[in-house]
Amino acid sequence: MRIVLFMLCALLSLAAAAQRMSGTAFMGPSTQAMQRDDSLNPAMLWVKEGETAWRRSDEGNGKSCASCHGDAESAMRGVAARYPAFDAQAGRPVNLGQRINQCRVRQQSAAALPAESDALLGLESYVALQSRGMPAAAPDDARLQPFLERGQARWQQRMGQLNLSCAQCHDQRWGQRLGSSIIPQAHATGYPIYRLEWQAMGSLQRRLRNCLSGVRAALYPAGSLELVELELYLAQRDRGMEMEAPAVRP
Amino acid sequence: MARTLIKLPATARRGEVIEIRTLISHPMETGYRPGADGQVLPRNIIRRFTCRYNGEIVFSAELFPAIAANPNLIFFTVATESGKLTFTWEGDNNFSQTESAEITVTG
Amino acid sequence: MLAKTGPNLKRRRLLAGSAALGAMILVRPAAAAPDELAAAVQAWTGGIKPTPGRVKFDIASLVDNGNAVPITVSVDSAMTAADHVAAIAIFNERNPQRDVARFTLGPRAGRAKVSTRIRLATSQKLTAVAKMSDGSYWSDTVDVVVTLAACIEGES
DSSP: OHHHHHHHHHHHHHHHHTTOOOGGGGSOHHHHHHHHOTTTOTHHHHHHHHHHHHTOOSSTTSOOHHHHHOOHHHHTTTTGGGOSEEETTTTEEEOHHHHHHHHHHHTSOOOOOOTTOHHHHHHHHHHHHTTTTSBOOOOOOGGGHHHHHHHHHHHHSOBTTTTBOHHHHHTTSTTSEETTEEOOOOOOTTOSEEETTTTEEEOHHHHHHHHHHHTTOOOOOTTOHHHHHHHHHHHHHTTTSBOOOSEEEO | OOOEEEEOOSEEETTOEEEEEEEEOOOOBOSOOBOTTSSBOOOBOEEEEEEEETTEEEEEEEEOTTBOSSOEEEEEEEOOSSEEEEEEEEETTTEEEEEEEEEEEEO | OOOSSOSOHHHHHHHHHHHHHHHOOOOOOTTHHHHHHHHHHHHHHTSOOOEEOSEEEEEOSEESOTTOEEEEEEEOOOOOSSSOEEEEEEEESSSSSSEEEEEEOOGGGSSOEEEEEEOOSSSEEEEEEEEETTSOEEEEEEEEEEOOOSSOOOOO
8 A cells, every 4th residue: 555655656746746836936026036135035034043043052051053063054954955854762753843942952951942933943944044955855764654644644635614625725726826826836845934924934834824724724733743744745745846945935 | 132134245445336235123013913812012113224334324214114024124325434334223112223334445 | 705603703803803914904985095195295295296207116016915015216316415315205005104114315325226125005006205405306106916815824
């Protein structure tokens, strides 16, 4: 069964590969310009915060990120591109923000940073920036398989009062309109993003919860495994596409 | 302390017109927006931006709630002499922040 | 689109409030808006009606999200001590208040060109007015269509 599923995925992704377009392609030129230029991109304010936080040693046991990892530009190169990744200790996949918090708790004896906090988004966007321009490279890890399958099932499952699945809009109707907005393909290569609608930075989980809210479904809690499994499926779906984090989206 | 990003050339020729780009993290809360409880959130914006070149004001802006959150400002000034450019943002709730940058002017 | 019945009143109010987050919706008679825009401009110019020209208001005609719309205003001027742009003011038609920004320039500016990002509550006209050193006023007016995000926010 797993082999059939894998072959189906491969076939579908091959068919779609020629047509895979980042969310950037669905934005207006001025929003694209905002993303392209680091002096215009508001997300760079969060990157700057992350850059400062990387070297902070005034919390926990006094170790900074740099104490173990050194320079982020070299140490974190390509890291964001292969998340979510399997965490052996937890026995489940974790996303980049959760991994950062794990480091804080386990290695720095510091408190975990709240989800969607400026501090966590700062570190996340700074780390994600180090993968910019590289191909998304979700790992081929057999341990991730059951989580990936659940994530894919969730992608295709109808949900909420509006009874819509992610696939119905983003696989089958991308390019068409929902309200006055063009439906993008929902690739996650830009996260964390500065979203104009939020007027702030946010993670992929925040966006997923917005989508769930949009179809009037009950929201999986922030940090829940259900959301990480969806992130995992999206990362697989994005494999090979160019990392754009930190991106701007409407 | 709000985060700021400032971009301008480190050196310029005397008389050259240089571009200055600024970004600052600030919610620019309009005073018209309801919060989660339905009550309107009080206004909290940057009201004034001033650029001084060796102490003399060369550009200033009066900002209103219609300016976007995390506002950017791009403007120009003539590179007259070497020295210090300072950038001051002031606003509601006694908000005040100043950043500076050095410029070397040759010729 | 919003359900009028349902068990969760707080959620419904939250959704309604959230729809206003991006839109800043206010109800006003349609005819009043252009008059108010003209009045705001003339309050700034001291009663003088600006001449269209010399000012260029750059903005996308269709914007992705009204929360952050990039604009650039540039004025054709040599920017000398004798002849320069003293100030630029931007006004809108349908936001809760008419003022957007006022910039003070002068000969040290070198180039009369300013860029920023603004909020637009809805599709409307915008006017940029330049005050020259000789006391004359010039302007440019643009018409912008604003679309909003389709999925209503709710809890995030």
